[in-house]
Amino acid sequence: MITLLWSRGLVARRTARLAATAAAIAAAVALLASLGTFLAAAKSTMTHRSIDRVPVDWQVQGDPGIAGTLRTDPRVKQWQRVDFAATPGFQVRASGQTLTTGAGQVLGLPSGYAATFPGELRPLLGAGGTDGVLLAQQTAANLHAAPGSSVTVHRAGRPDAKVTVAGVVDLPAADSLFQTVGAPPGAQPSAPPDNVLLLPSAQWHRLFNPVAAARPDQVRTQFHVRLDHRLPADPAAAYSSVTGHARNLEVRLAGVGRVGDNLGAALGAAREDALYAQALFLFLGAPGAILAGLITAFVSASGAPRRRAEQALLRTRGATLRHLLTLAGAEAAIVGAAGALAGLGLAALTGWITFGTAGFGAAPTATALWWGGAAATGLAIAAAAVLAPAARDARQLTVTTASRAVGPARSAPLWMRWWLDAWFALAAALVFWAAGRNGYKIVLVPEGLPTLSVSYWAFAAPALAWIAAGLLCLRLTHALLGRGRPLVRRLARPFAGSLSDTVAASLSRQRGPIARTVALAALTMMFAVSTSVFAATYRTQASVDAQLTNGADVTVTESPGAYVPPSEQHRIAAVPGASRVEPLQHRFAYVGADLQDLYGIHPSSMRTAVNLPDAYFSGGTARSLLARLARTPDAVLVSQETVHDFQLHPGDLLRLRLQNGRTKQYRTVAFHYAGIVKEFPTAPRDSFIVANADYIASQTGSDTVGSFLVSTPGHSPGQVASALRKNLGPGAQVTDINSARHVVGTSLTAVDLNGLTRIELGYALALTIASTGLLLGLGFTERRRTFALIRALGARPRQLGAFVWPEITALALGAAALGASFGWLLSTMLIKLLTGVFDPPPAAPAIPWGYLTALGALALAALIGAGALTLHAARRLSSTEDLRRYS
Secondary structure, eight states: OHHHHHHHHHHHHSHHHHHHHHHHHHHHHHHHHHHHHHHHHHHHHHHHHHHHTOSOSEEEEEOGGGHHHHHTOTTEEEEEEEEEEEESOEEEEETTEEEEOOSEEEEEEOTTHHHHSTTSOEEEEOTTTTSSSEEEHHHHHHHTOOTTOEEEEEETTEEEEEEEOOEEEEOTTHHHHTOOTTOOGGGSOSSOOSOEEEEEHHHHHHHHHHHHHHOGGGEEEEEEEEEOOOOOSSHHHHHHHHHHHHHHHHHHTTTSEEEEEHHHHHHHHHHHHHHHHHHHIIIIIHHHHHHHHHHHHHHHHHTHHHHHHHHHHHHHTTOOHHHHHHHHHHHHHHHHHHHHHHHHHHHHHHHHHHHSSTTTTOOHHHHHHHHHHHHHHHHHHHIIIIIHHHHHHHHHOOHHHHHSOOOOOSSOOHHHHTTHHHHHHHHHHHHHHHHHSTTOOSEEOOTTOSOOEEOGGGGHHHHHHHHHHHHHHHHHHHHHHTTTHHHHHHHHHHHHGGGHHHHHHHHHHTHHHHHHHHHHHHHHHHHHHHHHHHHHHHHHHHHHHHHHHHOSSEEEEOOTTOOOOTTHHHHHHTSTTOOEEEEEEEEEEEETTEEEEEEEEOHHHHHHHSOOOGGGEESSOHHHHHHHHHHOTTEEEEOHHHHHHHTOOTTOEEEEEEEOTTTOOEEEEEEEEEEEEOOOTTOOSSOEEEEEHHHHHHHHTOOOOSEEEEEOTTSOHHHHHHHHHHHHOTTSEEEEHHHHHHHHHTSHHHHHHHHHHHHHHHHHHHHHHIIIIIHHHHHHHHTHHHHHHHHHTTOOHHHHHHTTHHHHHHHHHHHHHHHHHHHHHHHHHHHHHTGGGOSSOOSSOOOOHHHHHHHHHHHHHHHHHHHHHHHHHHHTOOHHHHHHHTO
């Protein structure tokens, strides 16, 4: 009964304080529920996208008799037999000339194969689509063949056979289609075959069954399998399920079959993205929840003096320790339950606003698990912030000490005397240095092992930096309001005039609560700054990645093996919207035994046609290295890896083997090493070479262009790309930067980061407002006796403001300066530790000026609002009655 009456009295008389405490708990619950549920949804999205990107789940190679085992496997939903045969080459006679290719592959596809595995074939030419005799795009270009052409197929040990081409197709997944099933990654072919012919299964068997009888080493059989995709939502669990079942199948095949697990490989890559998402959750999400918990503790602590006085009154009336703990528990239960319910409602609202669903797209089980955990965390915060301090006071304080007014501490806290803030800062710097050296990666992928892990040790660096920043804010504010009192007096003079000395003394006396408010406001500002800078940097690098991937606004990639003269650029430039066209040669060259991509450019025009930052080069700026390339015809830029492997020095002779355009034979060409290139448009991310296009053409006897980089300023890249596709036909592949940006921006890690930061940036604004306006307003509320005393002494409104605006100014300046500086340092630390998220790594952090301006404006508005409400309440105090009431 007493507990119920006490609870009713709290709700009726302490409504504002309870509501503020519950609001802080709600922020923590909402942030944890939102981020956790989104993390579960993101992992599920990773799994589904990995599955969708795989055209063939398994390629099971072995004896044709393994079909029976697949037929009885409950996890196998669909399968079709595909036969492979090696061929010495193809030949076409047309227009008085004979064109012959090198070795290739002939595939036998059953009816309906393209419908069962739609990602394997993409029709380009021919009315039959994906039916009949089909040539791969590059093979058709090599033979100058088209639908209706007659192709001679050479067969090992058997007479040649002729087939009539029905269509030309692209093989988007050629790398996996022609993999060596069962071989480790290092033993896989470096590239799929250049020459491929696809035959209906019955026709293949007529042509190559005799070959199989005479030369069984020239043919092989695979079964392409589509599995049941009802897999666990987590990529790691789905990977374990798929790979485990693949190994189980190999055991049941008893050595007569091997499994090429394409789905397992895709899920294995998604596991790394999932761990990066988990790391991002901890790096960027956990601090927000901790800050919300600190705000709860500070809001609760603002009522500590009144709570002690209430405990003293209860003790004088016979209350025992058990009674005091029960009443404190009731208060904790009220704010904890209210905060948890409000937080879950806010999380659902966040989901509806940002993702269109209250559960963020996660499974109901995962949603319930995360929401239950967040609610339990809210109750724990309430117990730690309300019940624990009350229990400590009830056990340690007597009636006299509980009711006595306590002034500021006479000596500095122990941590300040021991300089713990400096030790934490030093420890953070040492851990960051150790974690950031030697190409450190926070997600560990042990070579040759199926397991992945996160190096949580690196989390110590930002955690220690957070603690050091908070303690340093406390120290600086204490020092300013204590020993720096003369400076405070001078700074307060514009607001207080002749009362500046009194105001400075008041601020000095309140330096403990003020320092805590400044520290918490600076930490929330630090959280908002670091998160926004990290997110802006990622968005910038995603755009850079799209530019690198696509090469330009629009890129026209010609068919491999086809001769495309540089004059083709005039035809492309004639398309409306294509203002500038830059040709780019793409060849291959042997550096020793290593086959690398070779790009031939015109250095003078390339520098102005494409954005090439200095960060893409080493050993000089982009301008200086391209100028060096222009001055020296045989100069070449190579990758850092090649420089290291071959111990190159500037000016060294570098002999590369290039294919002659006429004879198709490789010959040695002399180059001179001129610099290092780390990134280049359309180039792969590992080793490649950049050289002068004119020199390559003169040495190989061919000036054919591999791709054209098209600039479209003022026009839609998508529309220009569509026009180019119509004008150039199916022989060329046309891509635009918007499509590339969409692919980059919706990759697995990018989805997590974008969603994570959208949630966090919104809550960062709310936490910043709460830590500035709410805590400041509560601080003024707890000092109503001071304002009543000032009013009793006859203070005018301007003089009341002298005690309010200096404190607001100190809080605003301190939080802004400390929060911005520490936030910048923390964002730099996060970008360094989470380098694996960025591709390519950023040269410098990006600054989101718009968000930071809005953040500062809202925080300042909250401070001014708290000050205005305080002055309004102070003016309404009646000197005698309120002085007696708040005494």
